[in-house]
Amino acid sequence: VLSNIEKGRVEFLISNGSSFTEAKKQAQSEILKIFEITKPDIAESENLDISQQGDDNAILLAISVVLQGYLTVPDLSELLANISTDIREDGELNSKTLGSTLINNAKLIKLDEIRENLENRYETLGLNVTIPDFEKYVNQFIDSTDFEYTGFIEYPTSGKYGLNLLDKTRTEYSEGSCSLNAILPEGTSLKVKVTGFNFYPQENHGWEISGGFFNSARTGEIDFGCHLERDTTSERINIFVYENGADDYTWTKEITVN
Template sequence: MKIRLLLLFCVLSIISSCNKDEVDSITIKKELFSGYVEKGPFVNGTSVSITELDGNLNQTGRTFSTTIVDNSGKFEQKSITFNSNYVQLRADGFYFNEVTGENSTSQLTLYSVADISDESAVNVNVLTHLEKNRIEYLMSQKQLTFKNAKAQAQKEVIKIFSIEKSGIANSEILRLSNGGDDNAILLAASVILQGYRSTADMSELLAGIATDIKEDGELTDEALGSKLINDARLLDLPAIRANLVKRYQELGLVAEIPPFEKYVNQFIENTRFKTTKFITYPSTSGYGENILSDQFTTVKLPKDKEPAINYSLAANLPAGTNLKVVLKGGAWGYRSMPNGPINWTVSLYDDSKHEQIFTATETGKSADINIQFTYSDTLSVEIYENNASTPTKVKRLIFE
């Protein structure tokens, strides 16, 4: 009797298990599954993997591969069937860098996770990428639903950029080339993360942020935050807009670049992160003491028949910075050959104003020049950093 009951229990268990599988089984067929991969837009040939996930966001073992079909970042997969309503997208490729106006020199990997129950288009971008780890953690550790985890992760990610907005659309449906505030938030985050970084440096920054916010949703690594504000304050926003407009025109596409500038400026004004990236002025260079150094105050003039004393005009410019120096009053000369100006463009001496302008030629490089003084009643040094319209610093040098 016991054996019969045990067999009956096993049979009922099997039937129950079968019925449960039938109830949980999902079939979602998409005649066309598509989307856009954007940092800037990823370029033609980028590989895109579409991986099916179960209800716990674990991979089921089913993956579909496709590629981006044009330089707008668009990918397509026709006639695709899923047995779950969750997917992970991974894109690996080159992209248009909206800050430099050129394609990246190395590949970037971005991710997106989405519920495709009612969607046949899923985009991949920096917001979806930063949300991914946080969504997975919230579902596994906090037992949140996918919808709630996604909403919370998005809210926490955009807060990194000093943005708080309710009712924002899911990150996987946002586009860089569409109008509206939601798309402007995506573009603002994209340009802040890009900054003047190489693709490798930006990839490292993205990874660092995603790891840092995974468990508590807050960016607590101050060094990572400083990297964001360091470059954000130096961005040429009109040039970025022009780069994107030109790019889409070259592609023959109609695009409405959203008003991202206000969100970049909002981040610059409101972020708690501290700037740590500045133009520096060494005390000396190979030419002699640097008159731009904070410590330098006195110019020694040569006595009769003594050779001129060598001084330098030296600065170290981080990427994205620029510098103009105006010398006023007195008389000086600089060596033009054989060791001429290093990364300086020098104007003609203006006799009417008794001044000469030294402009750093390229960003991200050091500048130096060998300069000598013969006399001066008063000599002022005006330093203009990062397109300042008024001097960032003014020095008045003493002669002896």
């Protein structure tokens, strides 16, 4: 992937008087800087191998997983092409949208799963491979970058069935139909627990119910039709929301049914 991104920048530098060797080294350094990495003695991109140990190979793997995220192959190809075009003339990633894609990917990918999947893949191939420590470079990028994270789960004010119980700004609802509605960017997940005796699930689009939890079954917009009734013993319902596989709830709210 580094070679793909470098190509346009290398061509531009050569056309402006740099030697091929100089252009390759400069382009590689500029790309590493995008990912908050500085390593002047790193090997040429073509000589890096994610199945080998060492910091250089860990850097390649870290950049690869940040670029890939949860993107499809066509989307990844488009991202690589857009980054290559953006950095061609000045070596800097100026697009806020592209930068946000990178930090969104970095924050949403599950590093332990990536390592496990790679180890299983090589084991299946009969190869004894030690995956390099790529995690530290992904976390370094997350901690240091100025790119803006935009991969937040959205909670609209209403859904198909009525007012949205997940609307963070509303705490009072009337008897009748309501929605459990969220819009999930690619790579995100959601789990919701609702407590109370006056909440009744009905129609479902995009949720799975397991162990008393509502779990997102897909990304995009998901909606669950439900019915609220006043309860003379307890008018209050508590909602606990767990985002992106969190063990502890990300946020919670208490609602009243009038």
